[in-house]
Structures are given as C-alpha cells and as structure tokens.
Amino acid sequence: MRGQRAALRPSRAQTRGAAIAALVALAPLLPAAAVALGSHEVDTRLPYLCTLPSGPQTATVRIRATVPDRATVGETIEAADVSTTLELPAAVAAELTALEAATVRTETTLTVGVGQNGGSTDVTWLGTAQPAAVPAEGPLTLTSTGDVPALTTGTAGDLTLTAGHLAVGLAPSKADGTPTGPASLSLSCVPGPDAEGRTLLAGIPVTAGSTGTPSPGSPSTPPTTPSSPPASSPPSSAGSSGQPSVPAGRGTAGGPAGAPREPVSASGAGKGPRVATGNAPATTARPKAPPCVTEKPTSTSLSAYITGYSNVRKLDGASLIPVSCVQLEQGEPVIDFRPDGSIHLLQKSEGSLQYQGRKQSPPFTSTFLTFGFAPTTATLVLEQAGPLVVESDVLLVFPDNIAETYIRVPLVLRVLDAEVNGTPLDVGPGCRTVTPLASPEPQPAKYPGDHLVLLGKGQLLNGTDATGYVLTSGGPLTGEVTVPAFKGCGTGGENLDRLLTAAISGPGNHIRQIQGQTCAVGVEVPTEGQCTADRQPYVVPKPER
Structure with missing residues (x-):
C-alpha cells in the first residue's frame, strides 16, 4: 500500500449508455x-x-x-x-x-x-x-x-460471445x-x-434455415463452451483484426467507466461536447432552463434539453423555439448482421416533451412583419399530439462508425395571443393548426400521418468523442416542415382563421434544432457532468441558425 492506505479514486465519468442513440440504449432484463x-x-x-x-x-x-x-x-x-x-x-x-x-x-x-x-x-x-x-x-x-x-x-455461421x-x-x-x-x-x-x-462465453450456430444455404462449418455441432474453446477463436478485442467495433467514446454503448474527459461547455452541443469531470464545472455557469425532472425514472430513462430556430417562409423570418425538456425511455438495442456484410446497431426509443406536466414546449414569443409591413407579435406553443419516436441506425465501419438518427413527433402549433402593430388581437382559447405540422417522410408506409421529422447525422471515431449528432451526446437536427391552416381563431363572431393561415401557413419552413448532452436519469451512479444534483440535464444548448 506504499506505506499508507490509499483511498479509491472518485469516478470521473461513469459511463452508462446509451448505445448510440445513442441514444445508446438499454433494455430491462429479458424474462x-x-x-x-x-x-x-x-x-x-x-x-x-x-x-x-x-x-x-x-x-x-x-x-x-x-x-x-x-x-x-x-x-x-x-x-x-x-x-x-x-x-x-x-x-x-x-x-x-x-x-x-x-x-x-x-x-x-x-x-x-x-x-x-x-x-x-x-x-x-x-x-x-x-x-x-x-x-x-x-x-x-x-x-x-x-x-x-x-x-x-x-448471415449463417457461428456467432461467438x-x-x-x-x-x-x-x-x-x-x-x-x-x-x-x-x-x-x-x-x-x-x-x-x-x-x-478462456474468455469465450458461448458459440451459437446460426443456420440459413430450410430455404437458405448451409452455414459454414458444422451448424449441428453443440455450442462451444468456455471450457473447450476452438483453437482458432477470434480475439476478444474488437477491432484488433481491423474489424468493426463500437467505439468507447461518450455516446457509445461501450465506454469504460472512469475514462478521463474534458469539461463540457453549455454551448456547441453539435460539436461533440465532452463529459465534465464534475457536476458543476467552475469554468461554466449553467444557463437557466425550465425544470426537467423525470418522475419515476427507470434504468433506461434519459432526459435532455433542445432548442433552435424554425423559419417562417411567408414572413421571411425565423422563430426561436425555446429551451425545451425532452424525456425518453430507451428501447432495446439490436445488433443487425446484414447479408452484404455490414453490421448495424439499431435502437428505437420513445418519449415526450415535458413542460409543467404537459407534453408541450414552453410558450414562446415571436415578432414578424406580417404581409411585409405590419409588426405582429404572437405567443405560441407546440403541443405534442402523439408519441415522440427516436430511431437510430449506426453503421459500424472500422474505424469510423456512422450514425443516422430520425426523430418523429406530431406537433400542433397553438396561438395563445397576438398583437398587430401594438393592438391586441383576441384569438380566443382554441386557435391552432388544423392538423399537426408535416414534414416529408422517407418511410410513409411505416410512419403514416402528419408529423415533424428531424434528422441527425454523426460519426463516432474509435477512441474519440462523437461529432455531429448522436442521441446521448446531442448535436444538430434538421428538417423541413409545412405549417397547416389554422382553425378556431377569433372570438365574438370574428373569424381570424383566414388571416393567420394567409400570414403563416405553407411549406418549405426549415428547422434547425440543437440537442444537449443527455442525462441518464435512473442510473444508480450517475455520470458526472451530465446531470445536476437533482437528476436534470446539466447541458443547456444554445440555438444555432
């Protein structure tokens, strides 16, 4: 003990991930x-x-x-x-x-x-x-x-663990x-x-089935046990033979606990923020953010803040979407070996916006020149009208692993109040879009109906942090949306539906959102620098145009 009893070192970064999508992704024990x-x-x-x-x-x-x-x-x-x-x-x-x-x-x-x-x-x-x-x-x-x-x-052939x-x-x-x-x-x-x-845990023969070709080797051979490993067993360290592997950086499924990281900043989430070495780095004051407390979290619960801009094409301006709380339950990660030889890590998670117990964004105010001359200020809110679904697909290609994440959510745009050229405009309590916002959908048969689609692309280089977007580390998400017509706007017999529809509704509105680093809410030993003391996301991102 070198002359005295040495204390164990405090954890600098307990990795509990999300396997990519992490958004890196954890499932409960299988029965x-x-x-x-x-x-x-x-x-x-x-x-x-x-x-x-x-x-x-x-x-x-x-x-x-x-x-x-x-x-x-x-x-x-x-x-x-x-x-x-x-x-x-x-x-x-x-x-x-x-x-x-x-x-x-x-x-x-x-x-x-x-x-x-x-x-x-x-x-x-x-x-x-x-x-x-x-x-x-x-x-x-x-x-x-x-x-x-x-x-x-x-692919047929023995699968080894x-x-x-x-x-x-x-x-x-x-x-x-x-x-x-x-x-x-x-x-x-x-x-x-x-x-x-002796590190071989099991060998599982995988056959092509009745309509496929025979698997290599002897598929009928009982699974190999650790007591008698084959002499030609592949090395346990993925990547040692130049083969694909999940990197050990933040935002992956396999980072080691205690890996040293650099302090996280409150901005630049799209540049792969690093994990901080403490819950509150002295060099960066955490910006104010709405509460984001997960009630009854599980071991697969994540939370994060998201903010950004949405263009309003008709008004030739951009609306700031405020910092909003997103809470997720990660789905089961699946390793998919495909016939073309590629290996993919897939994960599907679901969640919701959360603000004061409701599935919505905080109210936000935007000011535009309506029809090019009338200054109009409106207080808006985005209300969730269905599940928020996150689908991540990571192509494991040594040494670069390419991540693609789609976020889909039906959102209704509600107008709470408005003011035109300084004069209040009574829009009433039910002023909203007729249907949810609609984005071009790459898989309409799988995801029918109107909803917002945001896409994040990232890269995970072995031994380094993620760049671009990965669910657990955050980053930029982009999309395009059509704002539907409005209904229920106006009081006292005054119908303002056409006015708002003519001023705002239409296609081609670009959206750019920035998501911050996630907090693994239900983890017994939380990752330092990613959560506040009361298990809220530590990183509050800044919007980027």
Whole structure:
C-alpha cells in the first residue's frame, strides 16, 4: 500500500449508455420465457486484473447467462438471467471500511465481443445491484444483474460471445445511509494473463434455415463452451483484426467507466461536447432552463434539453423555439448482421416533451412583419399530439462508425395571443393548426400521418468523442416542415382563421434544432457532468441558425 492506505479514486465519468442513440440504449432484463427452447447455460469464472490507485489487484469475475443453443438467420438472439459476480480481495474491502462505508451499491459494464465469420463488434452487458454490506474482513463479493442487447444476423455461421473489459462503479454509504467522501468510486478491470484462451462465453450456430444455404462449418455441432474453446477463436478485442467495433467514446454503448474527459461547455452541443469531470464545472455557469425532472425514472430513462430556430417562409423570418425538456425511455438495442456484410446497431426509443406536466414546449414569443409591413407579435406553443419516436441506425465501419438518427413527433402549433402593430388581437382559447405540422417522410408506409421529422447525422471515431449528432451526446437536427391552416381563431363572431393561415401557413419552413448532452436519469451512479444534483440535464444548448 506504499506505506499508507490509499483511498479509491472518485469516478470521473461513469459511463452508462446509451448505445448510440445513442441514444445508446438499454433494455430491462429479458424474462426466461424469451429464451428459445433448447437453451445453453453460460457459467464462466475468469481471473481479472483491476486497477486501483494503490496498485493492481487480482479479482475473480463470474458471468452467468442463458442463451439459445442455436438460431436461424434473421432470428432474434436474446440472453436471459444475466448476472456478473465480482469477487474483490480483502484489501479493497479494507479501503472501503477506511472510508467508513457500511454498504456499497454497484454498477457494472461488461464489454462482450460479438464475432461471426471473421467480423466482430462490441456490445455491453450492464448490471446494477442493491446495496451490499461491506465485510469487516475477507473479500468483497458483488453480484449485479442488468441489461443485455438483443442480436440478429443476416448471415449463417457461428456467432461467438467473448468476455472483455469490465468497468465497475461503486457508491459507498455510511451506516446512517449518507454517502462517504468520495461519494462514487470506479474500478477498471481486464481479463488477467491466466484468462488467455478462456474468455469465450458461448458459440451459437446460426443456420440459413430450410430455404437458405448451409452455414459454414458444422451448424449441428453443440455450442462451444468456455471450457473447450476452438483453437482458432477470434480475439476478444474488437477491432484488433481491423474489424468493426463500437467505439468507447461518450455516446457509445461501450465506454469504460472512469475514462478521463474534458469539461463540457453549455454551448456547441453539435460539436461533440465532452463529459465534465464534475457536476458543476467552475469554468461554466449553467444557463437557466425550465425544470426537467423525470418522475419515476427507470434504468433506461434519459432526459435532455433542445432548442433552435424554425423559419417562417411567408414572413421571411425565423422563430426561436425555446429551451425545451425532452424525456425518453430507451428501447432495446439490436445488433443487425446484414447479408452484404455490414453490421448495424439499431435502437428505437420513445418519449415526450415535458413542460409543467404537459407534453408541450414552453410558450414562446415571436415578432414578424406580417404581409411585409405590419409588426405582429404572437405567443405560441407546440403541443405534442402523439408519441415522440427516436430511431437510430449506426453503421459500424472500422474505424469510423456512422450514425443516422430520425426523430418523429406530431406537433400542433397553438396561438395563445397576438398583437398587430401594438393592438391586441383576441384569438380566443382554441386557435391552432388544423392538423399537426408535416414534414416529408422517407418511410410513409411505416410512419403514416402528419408529423415533424428531424434528422441527425454523426460519426463516432474509435477512441474519440462523437461529432455531429448522436442521441446521448446531442448535436444538430434538421428538417423541413409545412405549417397547416389554422382553425378556431377569433372570438365574438370574428373569424381570424383566414388571416393567420394567409400570414403563416405553407411549406418549405426549415428547422434547425440543437440537442444537449443527455442525462441518464435512473442510473444508480450517475455520470458526472451530465446531470445536476437533482437528476436534470446539466447541458443547456444554445440555438444555432
């Protein structure tokens, strides 16, 4: 211990992601019934080496799961009953005891390599645990259960799952329930030298089915177990042979906890803001923003702020859309191996705008020259008329991973009040567009009806942060919208529908929105610099034209 007991280092950035879309994307544990009949039990114990400030410590990691013993092309491959048990030596328990810790909560992020036919990528198996007692002496054993992405493949051939890096986040508490100082700690663990050749968790034969071609090798062979790995097993580190992998930067599924990051700024979300090293960087004051508190969050809850401009083509001006709260529940991430050899990470999430308990933006005021000469000021609000859907598709192409995210939401534009040349115009309580705003839809059969469509494109270069737009890190979103005709405008027999329709409604209105870094609301050990102390998004973006 170098002459004195060293304290564990506080976590600088507990990565809990969203796998891309992150918007990086987490699913609840799959029930046992979801596993195909004829399943295979994974139960592997591996020696790991964990990095602590006091020096490296040996540990034992036990990984348990239930996986299908075989699958066909296009079939979803799901794991169930997943758990990760970490046995740390007595020295670690002693360091926690020195901090007056009586219990400790745990989060784990296990990187699992997925390989097939020479290609590979990484996914993350996430785990959390209820507070466990810190033993007065002896080893510290922590068992977590967690979130597992589903897999699909469009190609026949054995699919392999291989254990890799394990990031561990700890939240120790004193006997009275108050946090210790530091309040969060992190460990970074890798398979030890004795684990070489033993990290294979399972091999799942994937056949083409009755109408396809036979798979390479012997699809009828039982799944390979860790006790007898094939001599030619691919290395567990994705990308080591130049194959696609999910990068470990922020906004990905596989970043290690405790990775050092640079401070985040309150603007420039579209330039890939980095994770801050504290909840409130001293160099940047957080701008004011409406409340964005998620009620009853889950482990897959995200929240973020969004703001920007929308052109009003008829009025030759732009309306500032205020900082608005968006809350999301991330869907299950799916790895899709396609027949052309490409590997995609797919995720679909749903959410809503939130303002004072309603699914809407805050009210905002815009001023234009109506018909080119009359100054008109209106107070507007965007009201959500259906689900907000986020679909992310990340093409994993080593070393660059290309992300494309579509956000779809039906929004009705409501006019609360108006003033023309200084004279109030009574629009009444029901002044709104006849239908939701409408954007060109690239998939009209899948997404019928009028709704806003925003597109974000980003790139994730291995070893660096995301550029452009990725759900979890934010960035610019663009689209084009048609403003429908208005109805219900006016009081006392005065019909203002035609006036507002003539002044505002029409196609070709460009929208540019900037989304800030997300906050993983329901995470037991929150990522520093991404959330405020009361679990609201820390980053408040600035609008960009």
